[in-house]
Amino acid sequence: MSLNLFNASTGAIKPTAAEHLDLPQLEQWLWDAACEIRGATDAPKFKDFILPLVFYKRLSDVFDDEFARHEARFGDHARQVLEHDHADALKNGRRPIIRFIIPEQFAWKKLRHHRKEGLGEFVTTAMRTVADLNPDLKGVLDVKDYNETQSGQRTLDDDRLEALIEVLSRHRLGLQNTEPDILGRAYEYLLRKFAEGQGQSAGEFYTPKEVGWLMAHLLNPQPRKECYDPTCGSAGLLIKLRLFYEQTHPQHRGQAPHLYGQELNTITFAMAKMNMFLHDFGHAYFAIGDTFRKPGFGAEGAGRLQQFDYVVANPMWNQKNYSPSFYENDTWNRFKKDAPPPSSSADWGWLQHILASLKAGGRAAVVLDTGAVSRGSGSKSSNKEKTLRQHVVEQDWVEGVVLLPENLFYNTTAPGIILLLNKGGKPEERQEQIILINASNYFVKEKPKNALTDEGIGAIAAAFHNWETRPQLSQVITLQQAREADYNLSPSLFVDVSEGVVHRPLTDILADLQAARSLREKADVALSDVMAAFIDSS
Helix, strand or coil: CCCCCEEEECCCCCCCCCCCCCCHHHHHHHHHHHHHHHHCCCCHHHHHHHHHEEEHHHHHHHHHHHHHHHHHHHHHHHHHHHHHHHHHHHHHCCCCCCCCCCCCHHHHHHHHCCCCHHHHHHHHHHHHHHHHHHHHHCCCCCCCCCCCCCCCEEEEEEEEEHHHHHHCCCCCCCCCCCCCCCCHHHHHHHHHHCHHHHHCCCCHHCHHHHHHHHHHHHHHCCCCCCCECCCCCHHHHHHHHHHHHHCHHHHHHHHHCCEEEEECCCHHHHHHHHHHHHCCCCCCCEEEEECCCCCEEEEECCEEEEEEEEEEEECCCCCCCHHHHHHHHCCCCCCCCCCCCCCCCHHHHHHHHHCEEEEEEEEEEEEECCCHHHHCCEEECCCCCHHHHHHHHHCEEEEEEEECCCCCCCCCCCCCEEEEEEEEEHHHEEEEEEEEEECCEEECCCCCCEEHHCCCCCCHHHHHHHCCCCCEEEEEEHHHHHHCCCCCCCHHHHCCCCCCCCCCHHHHHEEEEEHHHHHHHHHHHHHHHHHCCCHHHH
C-alpha cells in the first residue's frame, strides 16, 4: 500500500500555499500563551483558560474557510441566507447549507478587537451563544467563565485575557493549517508542561500521530464498517481511520465507517466531540465514563457488548486499578473466569474487552507495553498473562506484532508494540501463522521525542499486507514456532536488526598485518634517521 496518498506527519490534507502549524511552532505558541497569564493563576490551571480559546479559534477559522466558499455563491447576502437556513434546518431536523454558525458579532476578530473593559464577559457570552446556536457544541464550548472571580478578584483579568487572545491570533487553525487532532496535541502539551502533578500523564491518552497513521494503514478500513476505540481520548485514532478511508476510497466517502468511542476524562471527551464536529464526520457516537466499569456500548442486562468491525486503542499501560474480584464478577462476559489478568497489569484485561467488542472476523490494532507479548514466557512458574496470551494464540486470533522504535511516547522511553488481532477472519493461507515486525530502527531523532518515519510506515504496512518475511524487518512464524518460544511474541526474538558481522578471509587479514608491519618498520628507520641528524647538529 502506497504512502503517496498523504503525508503521515500532517494527515490526509496537504496544504499548498496555506500556513501549516507544525509541532515545534505549536508548542512555542502555547508556551507564549501561558507566559501571558503567568502569575494570574496556578500553572496547572493554565490549560483551563487557554484550551477553550484554542477551541474557539479553531472553530472560527474553520467557519471562516467554509463561509468564504458560500460567500462566493451567495454574494453580499451570504450571511443572511446562511443564518436563516441554519435556523430553519435546526427547526425542521434537516442538514443546513453550512454546518455551523458563528454570528458576525462573535467572530474571532471581534474578540481580538473588543475593548479591554468587559472582555471576559464578552468572551464568555460569545462561547455560550455559539454553543446555543449549534447544539452539538453544548457542553463542549461553553464550559469556562472568563469573568470568574476568586475571593472577590478576577482569576484572569482583562489585561491578561487581551494579551492571551493576541498571542492566539498569531496562527490560523483551519483544517488545512494543522494536523487533524490539533486539539489533542494542544491539550497534550499543556498537560505535560503544567499539569502532570495532577496524577495524569498526557501519554495516557495521546498516541503519536505517526503511530496512529500506521494503525490506520494496517487495518485499512472498508466501506460501511463500524470502528471503535474504548479509550478514545480526543479521538485521534478514530479520526485517522476515517481520513485514511476517505483517501483510499475517494469515490465512496458516503460509505465511510461509523465511529464509536468512550472516554473517561471530561475534557478529552469534549475534544473528541469537537473533532468530529469540525471534520464533519457524521455517524460518530461517544460515551463518557470508565469503559472497564461501565461500557458505553452494549446491553448490560443481557451481559453483551456491542460488537464492531475494527477496534483501535492505546489504553494506559500496566494499569493496577482492577482486582481479581473485579474480573471474576464482570457482568459483561468479557474475561476468562479461570484466568483473570493479574492485578499488576490490566493489559490483557483490555485485550479481552477488545476481543469481546469484535464481531466474528473483526480486526484490532492495540498499542501496549512490550511486556504484554512476552511476560511469563520461559518461566517454569505459572503466569496469568502468559496463560491468557497462550489462549488467544491457540485460538489463532493473533495476526501480528509490530515492535516500535524507542522514545516515541511522552510518558515513557519504552518502545511499545502494536498487537494486531483478527477474531477468526484470517485468510486460509495465513491461518496458524503470525507476522512479527521489528521496526525499531525506523525513526528520526526529534525534540523532545523520536518520530516514526514515513519510510517505516510504508515498510511495515507493505510487509504486513504482503505477509512476507524481510531481512532485518519481518518474520512470518507458525503457531508451532510460537509454542516452541513459550508464547513469547516479541519481534526482537525472531527478527535481528543489528548490522551483520562481515567475516574476512584469514589470508586477507594476514596480508594486511604484514603490510602494516612493513610500514611500521619503514617509519622506525625514518625516525632513527631524524634522531641521528638531530644529535649530530647539537
